[in-house]
Amino acid sequence: MIPVRGFDGANVAVLGLGRSGLSAARALRAGGAEAICWDDNQAARDRAVGEGFIVTDLSKNDAFQGVARLIVSPGIPHLYPEPNRIIAAAQAAGVPVDNDIGLFFASLGLGEWDQFDVTPKVVAVTGSNGKSTTSALIHHILCEAGREAQLAGNIGRGVLDIDPPGEGGVIVLELSSYQTELARSLTPDIAVFTNLTPDHLDRHGGIGGYFAAKRRLFAEGGPDRAIIGVDEIEGRFLAGQMMESSGDERVIRISAGQKLNGGWTVTARKGFLAETRKGRQIASIDLREISGLPGSHNHQNACAAYAVTRSLGLAPRLIEDALHSFAGLPHRSQLVAEIDGVKYVNDSKATNADSAAKALAAFGKIRWICGGLEKEGGIGGAAQHLDNVVKSYVIGREAATFALLLKDHPHSICTTMAEAVKQAAADAQPGETVLLAPAAASFDQYNSFETRGDDFIQQVQRLSA
Template identity: 45%
Template sequence: MIPIRAYQGTRVAVLGLGRTGMATAKALAAGGAEVSPWDDDAAKREGAEAAGLILDDLYARDWGDCGALVISPGIAHTLPKPHPIAAMAKAVGVPIINDITLLGEAFAKDPHAQVIGVTGSNGKSTTCALIAHILSQAGLDVQLGGNIGRAVLDLDPPKPGRVYVLELSSYQLELADNLQCQVAVLTNLSPDHLERHGDMAGYVAAKAHIFTQSGPDDGVILGMDDVMSQTLYTKLRNRRLKPRPVSAKKVLGDGVSVLGGKLYDAALGRSQHVLSLNGHPSLEGRHNGQNVGIAYSVARTLHIRPDVIKAAIASFKGLAHRQERLAPIDRVAFINDSKATNGAAASQALQRFRDIFWILGGEAKSDGVEATLAHLQSVRAAYVYGRDARKLIKQLGQSLPLVQCRSLEDATQRAFDDGLASSYEAPTVLLSPACASFDQFANFEARGAAFKAHVEILRQAYQGASAMERTS
């Protein structure tokens, strides 16, 4: 835990008692603050009390003695509509902050704090995990957290030689312009969470907060394969920063390029082949090329030798729910890509696999599946479920056979049946939802776990049926 001492002797309200809120409340208490925690969810309140927190109904209290309201990332404080408690705090002039704000304040006073911050629309988790793996293999003391793994304030305190690799979402960054990252990373930009940020400009502005404290001596790394990131790159150069570009689409005269599974580094004035990704199934695909290129750039910024980076990449196992290969049933392959919560992420999987029986659905983002429409060539049928199924079916139109399903389980069954009955040599059942999971699941991890459980049920049923046929 990282104790937060900036509010010692001051009352601080904490709204939201999930993973982030619980860590925040404990870190504030450890630093001497008087904490008033609350959550609208009764089950989370019970969990907080069981963990030793004393609840304080923020709807009923006098806000006159509160120094700040710390709000969890998933709770709106402005758009689309502020949470009532956030509105109350704003009305009486209580500052609204979050755990990243607190971390920034704490780290600004600690000379040993060294942060690698990673944000972007897609690829953050894999990039963070790969960076952490490379640094660990290089012998560094690495703390991985934020939007992946542990909450930031639940991480161990700074000490000499310790490096923090933090995945930072737009929700976390929108209130945090005081965190200085020794290396700040933007993977890419595509429409996401627009209801929370108002429009694309608001979303990009939230992401760009990761560079607010960056100076000429700090590492700044940007993926360059979308127009908005290219525009931000130019703005950062105009601030006299030295952003290092990474592309998985074209050769760069300055920066890192990953093309055809090969990584090229132009740091020495000419492009040199450094390593190959061929034979690493957990890092296949153009999107992973960008992830690897960024992780490589971060490691080189920290002066890690290329041969150490190469060996670490070779031993990286990948993350669950990101184009995760499950064991096949007969000739049917299964891919769990539950982390694809928007169309741009799903389009990466649609470009990677062949003869796809595509499962999608849930809570659609504002642009629905627009980003996938140019990448349906390998899709043989789509199985749509969830709250916004009709909207997605209408958007997909007559481009491919569509099946509206009752649930993820129903969609998995139908996709498997159709794939097995097809004439394709190696059909692929792909869960790549292109939607948020919250209509039916707590998060994308729970959705991916449910898919894996459904596949295992199918496997047992298929094996049982095959055994009966052999004995009959």
């Protein structure tokens, strides 16, 4: 655990008692603060009471009297589309609002690291797509190299639940826009921006607010090194803002398709990763046969992880060996089975059109299982890759409405996962791929994309039972 510093003897309110909220309450208590907790869910409140925390309805009048700060869980809106009523009450009372990420950065180290010859590092990864895989891949490479590493944030453990790092230890954080937008302290040693595509626009008041939330990791944090995907205009803009000159090696630009000039770059073109520095190629890696990283979108993730681990002093050959042993993440281009020459791939994490488009581009001859709670923009860019799709199988409570987005493309309205897998399996021919890449949120039928992916896996397993 990372005890929270700076609130010894103070009352700190905690709103939302899921993983991050309870973790923050425990870390506040470990640092000498009194955590005053609230969640609209009775079961969550009962868990907090069971751990000995004070539970008080923070919506009551004068609830913030004597409170030093309000710590908010990431899923609770604080600005758009409108502030949660309790956050609004805290703001009206003049109580600063923060989250567990801000507490983490404000509390980590603080003089205890003077004993180390090699100071621990924090790597923070944000972006629209690929940040989970990139974070996990960085962690995997470091572990394979024998370096002490911990994975936390949106993936792995809560940031305040991790162990204090040791000599030369590395903490790898995956951070969402919800987390970067609110954190009062953001001071990573290395910051990574993968890409930007429209998502969570209602929460951020549009694409500009969404980008601004991501940009805070760099503008507020002032990392020693910034690794930035430049395949979108926002990434190119951010890289330009961070660089002092074209040869500034504090910024490493990455791309999954472009040839980049000047400075320190890592690119993946036609399946080959290349590191170039001061106009000279340093290393090259063939990514095409790395089973855990299929498709150009995963090649971009490989570029980002390579750039981070090179910045931390690892040799190219060691990184290449570790890439080959990476198994990938559940629900992200996950090969579930191969039955009678047909591959079944679970990419339930493809909850928006852009991430689905990347999955569709990674495979050929696809039986596409799609649908769910439609996001703004519909299937958007995914429609550009329908040439790879033999037929679509639409799931979700509003499957018929979602199917209208496919227009004249061959499709079947299945509604349930069981029916979609059954029909796709019956239609599929050897050499084809049955791909779950919904291009939609899961919440019409499932409580998470993980649950949706698990259902897909179970239905596939029944095919060979």
